[in-house]
Amino acid sequence: MIATKIGKKSSVPDNYTRLGEYIAAAEEKGEKLHQFWICNCDAGTNIEDLDLALLEIEAVRRQKPDIADKTYHLVVSFRPGEQDRLSKDDLMAIEAEYAKALGYADHQRVAGTHINTDNFHMHIAFNKVHPGTLKVITPHRDFKILAKVSREMEKKYGLTIDPGMTDSKERDPNKLSPAARDYEAHTWQESFQRHVLKHRKEILEGLGKATNWQEVHKVLAGYDINLKLRGNGMVLTSLDGQPMKASQLDRSCSKKKLEERFGIFEAQQTKPRGKGGQRAKTKHHYKPKPIVRHRNTAALWRRYLCNRKHLPIKPSWKARALRNWKIFLLTEAYQDPLAMTLIIAHREMLKTFTIEQHKAPQPSLNESNNFRERYHKFL
Structure with missing residues (x-):
């Protein structure tokens, strides 16, 4: 099952009544209402109570005239055939779990499931205005919340698992960014990021021994790498200007992590020099080379x-x-x-x-x- 928030378009006014009527009517061609219920409204819980329930919900929403977006529209999609395995009580329990996780357990809402489309799905229209406190609740990083509840409900009801973007996966430290892949695709030459990742282990060992920012710069300079601030983070750049995020080298190289170790960022003051004042030798120069190697x-x-x-x-x-x-x-x-x-x-x-x-x-x-x-x- 996949849970998706349907965001409000800036050009379309927030109309909860229209959304509630759509969920109850299932107006799309070939679409048919399967189950329907209303929560936390004194008007009732069935489809016959919809008109009064919508008036009740609108009365609460009018208490917050300055808020432009007061509706949280959620669509939960299921795999074909799963509607036969879920009773109305099961669907209501699943909806209640999403409401609880999002902070809408006590909020008014209209929910219904639709069939006869490409996939069986459930619509939930939450009123973001609490009927008692009149506080407007907007979940933070809700995509993680939705993914977590989806995985829990799939296991509980024996549904097909649909791994989401937030599921824990081991990040491949040698995976190139889209920008680096584009560079190599357009030039057929080794990107700066590939050069950095090729020497990743040695660079991290050197950074692990550094005690201040100048030593950090010296370690990176040995691989033709410059460290700079950009926006709210840090980037590693080549001599020809190719950038990559510092955190792509390793999470320990993010701006936050490095400043926790060495304090506020300090730019490189002088060219790194070795013993006797001689300029320090670069261990591994970055020179773009052909990706494909052939004997000729x-x-x-x-x-x-x-x-x-x-x-x-x-x-x-x-x-x-x-x-x-x-x-x-x-x-x-x-x-x-x-x-x-x-x-x-x-x-x-x-x-x-x-x-x-x-x-x-x-x-x-x-x-x-x-x-x-x-x-x-x-x-």
């Missing part, structure tokens, strides 16, 4: 670097394109079979990391000729 990659890579070195200060669009290893290979593939080999190797590597169910066909001579024809048209 080095020759093409040297040619690529040479071309970049001799680009004019104000390059043409073609020269700017050649600053990218991927575009360079596409350009060279028109006349250099080795470049075509690397492109095919890169494509095969990508297939290895996809979830394709069938094996893709191997590149053929016709496929290579088609590529050359497309590239010729591009030029």
Whole structure:
């Protein structure tokens, strides 16, 4: 089961009566009301009492005229067939658990289940204004609350488990961020984040021995890493400006954790130096390299670097394109079979990391000729 809060659109006024009538009528095409009940209203608990109950709820809501959003609309979706395993009492008990967890146990609400749609689901319309105290309750981080209750109800009633985004999972410390993956996809070069994570263990060992901010900067400088403040957090940046969150290296490297150890952040004062005043050596430089390695990659890579070195200060669009290893290979593939080999190797590597169910066909001579024809048209 999946519980989802339906947020209020800024352009649509808050209309609880309209929502209550929708839940009771099940107006969507092919939709049919399955069960219906009302809670914490003196008017009653059944569908026959809806009109009076809505008037009662609106009377409470009018006591808070300055509040624009006074409705919490929750939709709980079930798997097909589960409606046959849940009685009305079960559904009411599930709804009551959500109400209790969200802080709405004593609040007025209208609830109903709908069938004959793509999936069996339950609507719950909570009045956020407490009928006694008139306090307006808005749950904090409710997505975690909803996920927790959903897992508990699935186990209690033997329903299909639908793991949510908040379920505890071990975070893969070597997983690249979307920005780093995009960089590698567009350039076919090693991203700065991959460089950092490659030396993650050594960096963390060095940071663990640091006693102040300057020692932290010295450790990071050994890997071509700068530490800077950005917004409310910290980022690690490369010499060419690629950033990554400091917490992506490790949770202990977040701004909060580091300032607990070393006090308020201090920027790097001088270039790190070793013994005798000599500039400290960088242990591992960050130099973008081809992701795909081939026994003849080095020759093409040297040619690529040479071309970049001799680009004019104000390059043409073609020269700017050649600053990218991927575009360079596409350009060279028109006349250099080795470049075509690397492109095919890169494509095969990508297939290895996809979830394709069938094996893709191997590149053929016709496929290579088609590529050359497309590239010729591009030029």
